[in-house]
Amino acid sequence: MNAVHPRVAFRLILFLFAVCPAVASTARAEAPTPPPYYAITNVRVVSGTGAVMEGATVLLAEGIIEGVGVGLSVPSDAWVIDGAGLSVYPGLIDGLTSLGLKADDEGSGRGRGGGDDEAPPIRGPEDRPQTTPWLRAADELVVDDKFGKWRKAGFTSAVSSPSQGIFAGQAALINLVDGEPDAMIVSAAAAHRLNFRGGSRRSFPGSLMGVLAYIKQVLEDTNHYVAVNADYARDPNGRVRPEFDRTLEPLARALDQGTPFMMPAQLGRHVDRAITLGQQYELRGIVVGAHGAYDRADALKTAGFGAVVSLNWPEPAKNRDPELDTPLRTLIHRRLAVSTPAALAAAGVPFAFYSDGLSGPNEVFKAIRKAVEAGLTDAQALTALTSGAAELFGVGEQLGTVEKGKIANLVLASDWPWAEDVEVAAVFVDGRRYAERKDDEPTEAPAADVSGSWKLTMQSPRGEREMTAELEMSEDGKVKGNIESQQGTTALEDGRMSGDLLRFKTTREFGGRSRTASWSLTLDGESIAGTMNAGPMSMDVSGSRSAAPSDDESDETTDQEAPVVSLDELRAAGPQIQGKVRAMGTFAVTNASVWTLAGPVIENGTVVVRNGKIQAVGRDVSIPDGAEVIDAQGGALIPGIIDCHSHMAIEGGVNEGSLNVTAMVGIGDVVNPDDIGIYRALAGGVTSANLLHGSANPIGGRNQIIKLRWGMGAEDMKFSGAPLGIKFALGENPKRSNWRSSDIPDRYPQTRMGVMDVIRQAFTEAREYQREWASYKKGAKRGGVKLAPPRRDLKLEALVEILDGERLVHSHCYRADEILQLMRLADEFGFTVGTLQHVLEGYKVADEIAAHGAGASTFSDWWGYKVEAYEAIPYNAALMSERGVVVSINSDSAEEVRHLNQEAGKCVKWGGMDEVEALKLVTLNPARQLGIDNRVGSLEVGKDADMVIYDGHPLEIASVVQKTFVDGDLYFDRETDTARQAFLEELKTKMNGPEEKKEDGGAANTETPSKPSPEVRWADEIYTCREAH
Amino acid sequence: MRTTRALILLLIVLAPSAVRSEMLAIVGGTVHPVSGDAFVGTVVVDAGRITEVGPEVSVPAGARSIDAAGMHVYPGLMDAASQVGMVEVGAVAATDDRQEMGSYNTHLEATTAIHPSSELIPVARANGITHVLAVPQPSRDGVIGGRGALLNLDGWTVEEMTVRNSVVMAMSWPEIQTRQFDFSTFSWKESAFEDAKEEATEKQNELRDWFEAARHYKQAMGTKVVRAQSDLRLEYLARCIDGDMLAMVSANNKRDIEAVMDFAQEQNLKLVLVGGREAWKVAARLAEESVPVILGPTQTLPRDEDAPYFHPYALPSLLVEAGVKIAFGSGAQRSSPHSARLLPYEVATAVANGLSEEAAIKALTLWPAEILGVADEVGSIEPGKVANLLVTTGSPLVMVTEIRHLIIGGREVSTDNMHLSLYQKYRGRP
Secondary structure: OOOOHHHHHHHHHHHHHHHHHHHHHHHOOOOOOOEEEEEEEEEEEEEEOOOOOEEEEEEEEOOOOOOOEEEOOOOOOOOOEOOOOOOEEEEEEEEEEEEOHHHHHHOOOOOEEEOOOOOOOOHHHHHOOOOOOOOHHHHHHOOOOOOHHHHHHEEEEEOOOOOOOOEEEEEEEOOOOOOOOHHHHEEEEEEEEEEEOOEEEOOOOOOOOHHHHHHHHHHHHHHHHHHHHHHHOOOOOOOOOOOOOHHHHHHHHHHOOOOEEEEEEOOHHHHHHHHHHHHHOOOEEEEOOOOOOOOOOOHHHHHHHHEEEEOOOOOOOOOOOOOOOOHHHHHHHHHHHHOHHHHHHHHHHOOOEOOOOOOOOOHHHHHHHHHHHHOHHHHHHHHHHOHHHHEEEEEEEOOOOOOOEEEEOEEEEOOOOOOOOOOEEEEOOEEEEEEOOOOOOOOEEEEEOOOOOEEEEEEEEEEEEEEEEEEEOOOOOOEEEEEEEEOEEEEEEEEEEEEEEEEEEEEEEEEOOEEEEEEEEEEEOOOOEEEEEEEEEEEEEEEEEOOOOOOOHHHHHHHOOOOOOHHHHHHHHHHOOOOOOOOEEHHHHHEEOOOOOOOOEEEEEEEEEEEEEEEEEEEEOOOOOOEEEEOOOOEEEEHHHHHHHEEEOOOOOOOOOOOOOOOOEHHHHOOOOHHHHHHHHHHOEEEEEOOOOOOOOEEEEEOOEEOOOOOOOHHHOOOOOEEEEEEEEOOOOOOOOOOOOOOOOOOOOOOHHHHHHHHHHHHHHHHHHHHHHHHHHHOOEEOEEEOOOOOOOOHHHHHHHHOOOOOOEEEEEHHHHHHHHHHHHHHHHHHHOOOOEEEEHHHHHHHHHHHHEEEEEEEEOOOOHHHHHHOOOOOHHHHHHHHHOOOOOOOOOOOOOHHHHHHHHHHHHHHOOOHHHHHHHHOHHHHHHHHHOOOOOOOOOEEEEEEEOOOOOOOOOOEEEEEEOOOOEEEEHHHHHHHHHHHHHHHHHHEEEEEEHHHOOOHHOOOOOOOOOOOOOOOOOOOOOOOOO | OHHHHHHHHHHHHHHOOOOOOOEEEEEEEEEEEOOOOOOOEEEEOOOOEEEEEOOOOOOOOOOEEEEOOOOOEEEEEEEEEEOOOOOOOOOOOHHHHEEOOOOOOOOOOOOHOOOOOOHHHHHHHOEEEEEEEOOEEEEOOOEEEEEEEEEOOOOHHHHHHHEEEEEEEEOOOOOOOEEEOOOOOEEEEOHHHHHHHHHHHHHHHHHHHHHHHHHHHHHHHHHOOOOOOHHHHHHHHHHHEOOOEEEEEEEEHHHHHHHHHHHHHHHHOOEEEEEEEOHHHHHHHHOOOOOOOEEOOOOOOOOOOOOOOEEEEEEHHHHHHHHHOEEOOOEEEEEEHHHHHHHHHHHHHHHHHOOHHHHHHHHHHHHHHHHOOOOOOOOOOOOOEOOEEEEEOOOOOOOOOOEEEEEOEEEEOOOOOOHHHHHHHHHHOO
16 A cells, blocks of 8 residues: 555656645745734825825735825834835736646536547537536635746736636636635636637537537527526426526526626637627627737727737747748737737726736736837726726726725835836735845845856756856846746846856746746856756756857847837728728719620610619710719629639638537628638629538538628628528538548438438427427416527527528539439428539439529539539539529639639530620529529619629630729729739838848747747638538 | 430540541641741641641642631640549549559659540540640659650550650659648648758658669669669669659749759759749749749639739749740649649630730640650641641630630540530430
């Protein structure tokens, strides 16, 4: 029994090593009990309310601020601290951390599907994947040796939160005190934390849209849970009691009490998405990250949202391929991100900061100074770090300012706590004083300057380790800098030169713990020698100076040179890179072959546009006074092209392929308005697109039709009033014929039989659900009281909409037989298939398709990439049209979408289609198929002015798009594109100059963020159903 | 009964030409010899080759006349890096012979992968592709794919199709790849530059070792006393040294293209660059060192979001303006043999973005022949060349142009193909 397994022993050693500082704090508890009464006199008070008092007194009693004011009498039992030359600030709050939580207590693996490969697969939302809203940080707190480091810098409180899972759990607001965990807690339910990351592709939810649909379902369930329980509480007798649900219980309480929900939102579009979700379910929202909130401040204000802004500002990745381009939008984002706090403050959005993985207060303060440089005032920064954070998390009454009655969390310092050369004299948490230790102070003036580059060699147990140090000493002997070794770069802490003795500390994260090492080195001219002590270990260090003290100014001048382009200039650049070319008033396009598609081509025709609508079309049309005239110079004017099958502008995965029916997910939740593919498609004359879920499952997700309003947000791109739709998929993709992987378990179905069965089962279930709601709507009552409505099931709801003829099915299909089967199944359930997508063998059953009334949306000429595409022919569109099917040609590709006019032209070549009919394949016909032909698809009076000007025949390859209008505004112009390009290049060169300087090894490279800076993704990778998926 | 007849018809239609060779005279069309100015006249074909061309040429006795009045006569188009005939269905490995395992497959021949009755062949030629440079693809992480051959897209056997074997050694330059597609997350991942560079350098040095070994092998085998064991791989590679066989190397990024050019100089290889997405950045050097480029389809996306939206469309014109000789291959970027028929439209897209029509036609005919050292066989309408000809209603770059007569290897070949047959069959569905 006494034998200890070697591995256990090793762990034990590690453990002991790791908890050393904790042992020390226990030891400190044997020191005399600190007094409960303090008086800080002669001090400047920066209360955090806006008031500043000089020569004031702050009285603390038993953890509470007893009084603040000038001329207060000092109680005789108070320990008096002379605050002359110092200021009192409210203690700082880190808005999101895992302080006080053990790494393995953060909730990973709790809740099903949380990376546990052994667990049975998730069957749907009912299995509550990665969901632990009951998990409270407050219940998991432990003594944390990291507190000291943060406290010393002036942080007195932090929000500590479970971090893993979609519903991660509840954050606590804690005071950074040593001692019993329960004593730390100020609020045990400061916020719920949501994450928008799915588990993996193998397990639901495996996409962003899956996560969002899941969150909605859980919130729906919560509302239902509340209603059902209320129902039951009113009249329990003789009724089955509602089952207790530990997921819904805490959420119901949060919704009731208005507990905020933290939602990740890094870029502007993410902020929009969080707001949309929050508003739909009336959540009190706090966006986390918020680097892109610089142009969303007003939206946050209007929505009543708060923000917790990450101080881990975006930076270029280290050791990145120098030939890989960085998009201008990313360069601009990096610069503007730091202006987010100023923008939020100006708009009056309550916000806090969080350290987001930065290794310590030094980095945090550096990041705050950057925000101040970008326009945030120090007073605003203080608010964000104190009362703003406190109010955001519902403890504003208790802390966040230096006012009578508040919790005594204070910093006594020579300057703003984040100022570069601040001296922190004392920190009070819950009225307890944590002072800087005096023995760290220099005893002597520095005997020599230690500044410069140093090469150091350390005698470690595993041999010699080489490292370099960059040191910079100020006149009073303070030393700053960093040490770089194979393990990375670490900043010096508390560096001081006293006589010829250099002492400093370094901290390194190790296995979720931070380890502090103390260095003591003696300087002798150009060499240095001494020891490094870390816990029980002591190692010899020696080295020599390799470069003289660098010119102090050089780094700073580089930094000052860097912003050649002002923030205002960058803000103004945004809409030029991403936005319409210009808004148009009333205008006329003249001298054009007008392909109205409502009749024959009008040669030398004119189209008049007013208020975004077509006002007149014809040869002899009078142009209203004052209307701008655009001469098409004999080119063609056609209706805007509509892509009936697109995967552009979708974020976080095109497939929720984990389950075989995912009708609850929707592309509408994940529209990405930042996808450069939108602009490129506009340059190809496309004005609307049907964004579809992928083809991984028999019943996929809901579609979203958009107009390509480049520059607008996701919600504003949506084609309002368009009929709802959903993606289905038949054949090889949903049965995963070409896509088996050992990583991913087999999923039913594996045959066409199974595919049809899945669909039939789903509709059978949907009919039951339909009946349940029908009977409720008829008015199910009990004792004269209306019962709670049935549970909303977002999956079945979409299927019922299909049965009710309110949602169009857009089904991926290839073979003639599966096409027929789906139409027969639709007949059986009483609906008509909206479109058959791809439908490459549609020509074999064209009569049947026409009889059923489905549209067909196909490729022009792709074939042979898989077995079901082997008998695809380029005559498909022509043949189906001939047989009376409404046919469109789609892209399913970010490239193909750029020349859909050519794809239509191929149907003139292969199948001899009439030219007007051919052009309808990419304009009027897709509009009809999508049910939006009352608005778009042809050039007729009253329709939206979505139009394209070509310089020649619109079906010919030689013709190039000159202008594209959406809603009567100019969104693409070949002429101004040249200017746009020049503008882009010029601005980029201007911005890249200093950027390159940095990457060549300037100051920026040595400031290693301990965590990679957040990735900026403007668009996802290109997806097409033609591939295996 | 009807089905049987249809089947028999189908077989006849899809079979290679029924005649082995005949004497033909194409009369009265506008002849575009490409090697010179267009004229209205006659082209005479005998025993598979062009024998006479000119405005005043008379029809020889015994020749079958093809009336081309009002029509145009072009040389057949060439797919200069192709896998037509090497794969039937992309997703079915059993039908796919494009890529062998192994990294240095100098000993493999494209012709041994060709399936002469592949349905892709009639589909490609129906739109004017009469000959291809068939090339094996290097394996996923491999460097040398094998040897490419010039093939006519007609023949009962691969021997009948083959115009010249071992025209090129197809290689893929070990590029510094810092962006790789990660299938587990279905997104691109960037890796550290230094690591990627080290990996690429290692592979490049390995390739260097192969050439050094081949050079030594060549020298050793040239001596009287041979102690060295014969090694097929080195023997074939040795043919690339001193320009005996073309080194056809794919590279896309600027630094990789430059590295390939340096390497070719160092090893004294005759280089043909394939891919060349960033070739415009090194156009001047390519022109100066007379390194030609075989480009892939133009209809692709710009790699960088800040690049002009039409950048890939304009690449051919940028190169031609700089004096670089170009050609096009359906397999020059990613293998897309099913779309080989679209090559003229890919080039027409370049015309809409600055390339001259003349250069476009050359890039589909004479230039690939010159680039690949087979201009004595194909590429223009000149006496002595293989008679690969199109009689059309207009320019092959225009979509609605129809091919009225297709002549490959001096034989008139049907433009029928599987797609047309299926169309006719189902159009006839009562």
